[in-house]
Amino acid sequence: MDGAGRARKVVRGRGARVLVLACLAAAAAAQDAAVHAFTAPDGSRFVLLPRQAPPVVHWTVFTPTAPDDDPDGLDGLALAVARASLAGPFAFGSRDRAAEEELLGRIEAHERRISLLLRAGRDVPAELSEALRADTLQAMTVADSLAWERALRQAPASGPRLARTAGGTLLSLTAPVEAVGRVAQLLLARREGAALRGLFDELRAVRAELAAAAARHPWTAVRDELRSLAYGTLPAGRPSITRPEAFAPLSRAQAWQVWVRTQRPDRSVHVLTGGFEVEALAEALRASFASSALTADPWAPPWSAPEPRSERRSRLTQGALSGIALGLRPPAGADPDAVAIATEWLAGGEGSFLQRWLETDGAPASRPAATWPYPAPGPDALVLLEVAVEEEHALDPERVRLVFAEVDAALDAAAQKPPEDHELQLTRARLAAAHAAARATPEGLAAFVAVRCGAFGMPPDRALRPVDAVRDREVVEVLRAMLSPARRVRVTQEQTMREAEKAR
Numbered sequence: 001m002d003g004a005g006r007a008r009k010v011v012r013g014r015g016a017r018v019l020v021l022a023c024l025a026a027a028a029a030a031q032d033a034a035v036h037a038f039t040a041p042d043g044s045r046f047v048l049l050p051r052q053a054p055p056v057v058h059w060t061v062f063t064p065t066a067p068d069d070d071p072d073g074l075d076g077l078a079l080a081v082a083r084a085s086l087a088g089p090f091a092f093g094s095r096d097r098a099a100e101e102e103l104l105g106r107i108e109a110h111e112r113r114i115s116l117l118l119r120a121g122r123d124v125p126a127e128l129s130e131a132l133r134a135d136t137l138q139a140m141t142v143a144d145s146l147a148w149e150r151a152l153r154q155a156p157a158s159g160p161r162l163a164r165t166a167g168g169t170l171l172s173l174t175a176p177v178e179a180v181g182r183v184a185q186l187l188l189a190r191r192e193g194a195a196l197r198g199l200f201d202e203l204r205a206v207r208a209e210l211a212a213a214a215a216r217h218p219w220t221a222v223r224d225e226l227r228s229l230a231y232g233t234l235p236a237g238r239p240s241i242t243r244p245e246a247f248a249p250l251s252r253a254q255a256w257q258v259w260v261r262t263q264r265p266d267r268s269v270h271v272l273t274g275g276f277e278v279e280a281l282a283e284a285l286r287a288s289f290a291s292s293a294l295t296a297d298p299w300a301p302p303w304s305a306p307e308p309r310s311e312r313r314s315r316l317t318q319g320a321l322s323g324i325a326l327g328l329r330p331p332a333g334a335d336p337d338a339v340a341i342a343t344e345w346l347a348g349g350e351g352s353f354l355q356r357w358l359e360t361d362g363a364p365a366s367r368p369a370a371t372w373p374y375p376a377p378g379p380d381a382l383v384l385l386e387v388a389v390e391e392e393h394a395l396d397p398e399r400v401r402l403v404f405a406e407v408d409a410a411l412d413a414a415a416q417k418p419p420e421d422h423e424l425q426l427t428r429a430r431l432a433a434a435h436a437a438a439r440a441t442p443e444g445l446a447a448f449v450a451v452r453c454g455a456f457g458m459p460p461d462r463a464l465r466p467v468d469a470v471r472d473r474e475v476v477e478v479l480r481a482m483l484s485p486a487r488r489v490r491v492t493q494e495q496t497m498r499e500a501e502k503a504r
Contacts, residue, residue: 035449036278037460040289043265046272047449047460048282053275053442055177060446061187062269062454063262064168067235067376071258073248075241076206080199081259082169083206086160087197088148089189096142100195103139104252107132111200112249119246145197148190155182167377167455168262170447177276184288191263192293199255207244214240218320219386222493226327227375229312230382230489231305236375260294269454271446305380311485316493322394324404326411327374327382327489331481336456337431337467338474339383339482343372345419345427346479347385353419354385357410358403364393365403377455382489383482394495404492415483418476428467435467 036048065078087093094100110132114124149159157175164170175183214220224239231237261267272281308329330339347354347370354368366388373381387407393399419427439445452463481487 035460035464036282038282038286040265040286042289042292043295044268044270044289044292045266045453046270046282046285046289047453047463048276048278049271049273049445049449050276050278051273051442055275056174057177057180057272057274057276057281058174058442058446059172059180059183060271060443060450061171062165062168062271062450063171064267064454065262065376066167066378067238069258069262070235071248071254072235072238074203074250074254075238075247076210077203077250077255077258078262079164079169080203080206081194081196081255082162082171082262083202084196084199084255085190085194085259086149086162087143087145088195089193090195091189091193092151093144093147094142094195095144100139100142103135103142104195104197106135107139107200108250108252110135112251115247115249119248139197143195143197148186152183152186155179155186157183157186165447165451165455166373167451170450172443172447174443177274177281180272180276180281181284181288184285188288194256194259194263196252196255196259199252200250203247203250204244207241207247211241211244214242218388219323219325221316221319222323222325222386222491223384225314225316226325226382226384226489226491229314229491230327230329231380234305236305236378236380264294265289265292269450271450271453273442273446273449308486308489311488311490313490314492316491318496319493320495321388321391322400322403322493322495323386323388324407324490324492325387326385326407326491328385328482329380329382329487329489330478332379334478334481335470335474336452336458337465337470338478339372340431341424341427341467341470341475342479342482343370343383344431345423345475346370346383346414349427349430351426353414353423354387354407354410357413358387358406361406363403363406364390364399365406366390373456377457397494400494408490411483411488415480418472418479421472424472424475428470431467439464 034050036050037046038048039045063082065082069078071077090097090100110128113128114132117124152173153159155175156179158173161172162169163172173183217223220240227237228239270285272285330342345353347368352368352370358365358368369386371384371386374384375381385407387403388394389400389403435448437444439448449460449463452458453460
């Protein structure tokens with residue numbers, strides 16, 4: 001039985017499941033009210049989603065962090081400044097601002113000396129470490145890092161929650177409608193005057209988390225090579241962090257520039273959902289978000305890789321696994337939902353085209369994995385496909401190369417013949433169910449819209465549209481474009497006996 005025949009069998013066998021998924025998605029869409037969007041006088045973008053609910057507002061702020069928001073040698077800084085900002089602005093908690101700023105300046109001087117020593121491979125003198133510790137403790141005594149959060153709770157509002165998401169961070173909180181004005185004042189105080197207390201510790205923590213994740217992930221070496229081929233010396237092509245402490249010398253002025261760049265009103269998106277009257281809430285927000293001082297940073301255009309002219313390939317001969325990874329570049333300006341459908345059909349879920357192809361030809365491969373956008377949302381983001389060779393065959397050159405050849409053949413075949421209607425129906429049902437689950441709660445709804453508008457640049461009135469609105473023709477055009485050999489980046493890795501023994 002060919003791949004298409006098996007897909008038809010899957011649809012028939014799971015007809016009830018597809019119907020349930022479609023009904024859930026339709027029910028969620030029916031609950032979606034009108035989307036109200038506006039831009040405040042300071043340039044802040046707002047999306048209001050009123051619901052039949054108690055008079056409570058769920059407020060989410062998306063802040064982008066593109067690859068080039070982190071200066072060279074300071075990977076993780078954009079996330080670190082966001083975390084450091086939660087310790088409050090100078091207007092909250094500083095018992096003696098002049099003394100605190102002096103201490104923060106001394107801490108910066110110590111940290112810069114330590115960075116230079118570590119990057120040169122030298123030991124840090126004990127007296128320098130002790131001076132840093134003493135000044136840090138003293139800075140903690142002249143500042144109350146919980147004062148801003150306490151003010152939020154007294155507004156009243158929930159404590160702020162900061163989470164990483166595709167292409168940025170989400171700051172979320174909940175408050176009664178009558179507290180929106182006070183919450184807006186507190187959010188503005190943080191945005192306009194962040195003290196960035198504990199900045200260096202936050203940077204070390206972020207980098208340690210990123211390095212630990214890279215060390216654990218078996219595909220790290222392959223992904224680093226793939227990004228290097230796709231983006232060259234652009235920020236998106238940087239390798240994974242391996243030494244959390246070995247970051248470039250950092251000044252607080254430089255950190256503030258990153259803060260301005262990422263928090264600038266025109267780059268953030270605020271999404272509020274709950275039981276409120278739209279015009280009254282919009283008027284209160286316009287009055288609060290009237291002006292901003294964060295407008296001087298000359299932010300560079302988003303990172304952009306050169307248009308590919310031929311397929312780029314690389315072969316690694318050692319690593320944690322044997323496998324093949326491909327970066328496929330969708331066409332410029334492609335509909336994000338069309339790319340998502342194309343990716344899901346190709347290699348995303350159970351019964352995907354690539355999985356069925358490999359099973360039909362008996363290739364000893366694991367289930368394909370698909371990631372989009374990779375490494376972050378942007379005009380040149382890739383669709384990342386990864387297929388590992390089954391562990392028992394990872395050291396067999398013939399079986400390994402069979403998997404590589406079958407993946408290549410599958411992509412060529414997918415480029416020649418578009419998906420059948422029933423295959424796209426099943427794919428849309430899976431995505432619709434995932435979207436419905438993501439926005440099933442007020443907090444989830446706000447985050448869902450914030451990411452789609454902020455990270456993917458979708459107009460607010462399209463953020464909640466059903467995936468059925470994407471035409472089959474658009475999906476097929478995206479597939480054919482991104483499967484073109486000229487738009488592929490291909491990296492293979494073959495595990496050695498030594499690496500296999502280390503893994504055991």
